[in-house]
Amino acid sequence: MKNPFRNRFSRWINRRIPRSDLQIFSQKNIFILPTGAGVVFGLLLVIMLLTGINYQNSLIYLSTFLLGAVFVGAMHQTHRNLSGLELTLVHPGEGYAGDDIPFRFRLKAGRDDAIAILLSCEESGLAPVHLHSGQAQDVTLPVHSAHRGYLRPDRVRIETRFPFGLLKAWSWVRPVSAGVVFPRPVPAPEAFSTVEDGEESAEARSVEGNDHADIRPWREGDLSQRVLWKRYARTGQMVVADWEGEQGGPYWLDFNAYPGADHELRLSYLAYLVNERGRSGVRFGLNLPGQIIEPDSGPAHAARCLRVLATWGEERPRDAMAEPHGTRKKERETTSEWVAEGQA
Template sequence: MSRLTRSRWQTWVKKWINRRIPRSDVQLLTQRNLFILPTAAGVVFCMLLLIMLITGINYQNSLIYLVTFLLGAVFVGAMHQTHRNLSDLELTLVQAGEGFAGDDILFRLRAAAGKDDAIALTLSDDDFSVRVGHVPAGQSIDIALRVPSAFRGYLRPDQIRIETRFPFGLLKAWSWMRPVSAGLVFPRPIAAPEVISAVDDGDQTASSRSPEGNDHAELRPWREGDMSQRVMWKRYARSGQMVVADWEADKGSPHWLDFDAFPGTDHELRLSYLSWLVLERGENNTRFGLNLPGQIIEPESGPAHTTRCLRALATWGEKKPRETVAQPHGTRRYSPSDRPSDATPGAPV
């Protein structure tokens, strides 16, 4: 089979599966969306049964007939048991995870068995799998499935596969879950250069400044809680004294993290810088605000504020995945022409 033919065949199969299994955060496994086929061991088993049957017919041997039909009955019984193992099982996406780009994001699912026990289940994404030993009838169990991330933005697995080969491994029954909800991937934190925002409390400007070389700064000894961007590191390297620059009010507020404070830097790198600064402020429980093109988060402090800022960085310039369009790992990105302009006026959120 040529590559082109194989690609067309895979595309057709994927479209057929997508029509048969629409996106949903709750998936009930029934005859409509359950599939079953022999495994490699099952194919060999069937071939041996066929050889035994032909041998019994050829020699008219009743004992060979008996063994053949008994083993055939075992195969049929295994087929019903394997299918029943997944029948009426309900999968629910409980929580779509959050994390940083390059990390594995946890998606929490709940498997609830129907009137029969579900035994020896395997849930898998493209890269990771989780084995579930036993879900008693009428009960549920929570499962954490890792999904790899590469870029910031929305993260949605195209398909989550659930499979069982119980009881004998001769057949495998499987289905898919295609979740609607997407997780969030924050920008990977990268240590930011020493700049300070040019945003005054209540006003927004387009310039940025470095602590070094500002003639309107007052120097004072470092105190716990001061931002690392305001420390005069060159002076510290020369003299060993850690001093901090206090800026005049008309030179920008130190409470702001500003997207425009890194001129000439790639947008994604700016977001990684801001992600690092947000984490640093969050660890120090420092009050800060976030200024992004088209979005302003007013200065606050605390874990909830830190998470809110990270989510804003993750989704800036990203479109949420639509239910009808699947992409690997769910990230949908703007084209360069669609990205918000740096000059877009922001409104407080």
């Protein structure tokens, strides 16, 4: 059961801190409260004050007021530690489902030094960062991923407890940009593509009788038709023949080649094959329902195919609170009024 108070508090925070890849912290978006040690310290001050009143002891008064001044000074210093600080999302990361996706942020101090700054997201966090006035530093925050698709943290928390740990000042940044999570690679069974290569494939098949071939050891994912079974029967070594004429013929990675598997498992199969083809440097194309990546080779092509597999069927995250409720309706009514006045 959802907590209505927590939901209202979350909506209030989202209105106060809109989504942005750049956040400058000020009095409008910095929150400060005593820590557990600060609460105990405050209770001790109250007890000391009551004791001083009861016994009319000037030394207890002096100690109480001095420690109270220290508490107030710590409150101002803790707040100033975040005030003027800039936090920018430089680059949302990429990775595989189940791994930690690196998000690179840039911290830049304002007019004051920023000491013992902590950056965290859910269960992951970074070591304290110290910045001198005007200094900038890049940090990488790992964000855990569970499924493929777009990954955008709802909130990244920034916090400080300097100087005495009696108070904590914190705020959040709510990024707009999203990282990309690739499908988790799963070794793919042997399958045959349903894509017709057309003239290019016919040209490749026409030279299969060429005697000039490159013999290499068998790698997982190679088709059984390429294995030299006679040599395997003689020597026990499983080798594959790469014909010269096949260098121009693309090998299609086809979504429809695995009819018995669900969609996510097919994407994991294809991610595994993309990695295999990318490492071997062979030319291949990717066929997905509604989207085709033309044959190519190289690391850039493999990375593009992985991004397509990650975002296939997914919508890029959008901020649900971009406009207050009823804004578009009011705009339409105002526009209709203007049009009616113009016609009159």
